[in-house]
Amino acid sequence: MDGMEGKVEMMNKRRVKSRELFLRFSAFLFTLVSVILIGLNKQSKLIPIKLLANFPPVDVLVTAKWKYQSAFVYHMVATLIACSYAAVSLFVLIANKGGGKRGLASIIVILDLVMVALLFSSSSAAGAIGVLGYTGNSHVQWHKVCNVFGKFCEQAAAAVGLSLFGGLALLLLVAFQALGAHNIPN
Numbered sequence: 001m002d003g004m005e006g007k008v009e010m011m012n013k014r015r016v017k018s019r020e021l022f023l024r025f026s027a028f029l030f031t032l033v034s035v036i037l038i039g040l041n042k043q044s045k046l047i048p049i050k051l052l053a054n055f056p057p058v059d060v061l062v063t064a065k066w067k068y069q070s071a072f073v074y075h076m077v078a079t080l081i082a083c084s085y086a087a088v089s090l091f092v093l094i095a096n097k098g099g100g101k102r103g104l105a106s107i108i109v110i111l112d113l114v115m116v117a118l119l120f121s122s123s124s125a126a127g128a129i130g131v132l133g134y135t136g137n138s139h140v141q142w143h144k145v146c147n148v149f150g151k152f153c154e155q156a157a158a159a160v161g162l163s164l165f166g167g168l169a170l171l172l173l174v175a176f177q178a179l180g181a182h183n184i185p186n
Helices: 002-039 070-095 102-135 150-181
Strands: 042-049 058-065
Touching: 002 070, 002 150, 042 150, 070 102, 070 150, 102 150
Parallel strands: none
Antiparallel strands: 042 058
16 A cells, blocks of 8 residues: 555656646746847837928937837836746746755745745836726827827737736745645645
């Protein structure tokens, strides 16, 4: 009977490790694609601007870039940090085949939680600016810009969404670790 219990426990550890491997790889992939999308996000348009009422409008080349808005800069840096962390933690998981080191596991769970907070806060900040871009704010005379820079806005929205999926993968890792710490079958 002990031999059978040992095999079941080994299979459970393998299943947990493969789930953790999948979630860490997913977090890495989502944040990597998000960094690439936001990093390459740029759109230029000729915008007609009317300077005087009696004169024809003047076409001005205007460029939208992620680095022109502080919320997108924060999103880029935070997602890059989370992507780097996901890559390192994935490497540590693969290199640590025997499992075991409790101190390292505790540090990783804490860092997972920090990355969740970082990704969710940066995605929220970038999302809030995105909503202003789509709708504007008539109370302070901020005009919507996504009707002009549609590609830029769509790419930024995709980057924010992917970053949120990366944060969700890390959140699931923390949740499974918490369930395992309380001996609740997961």
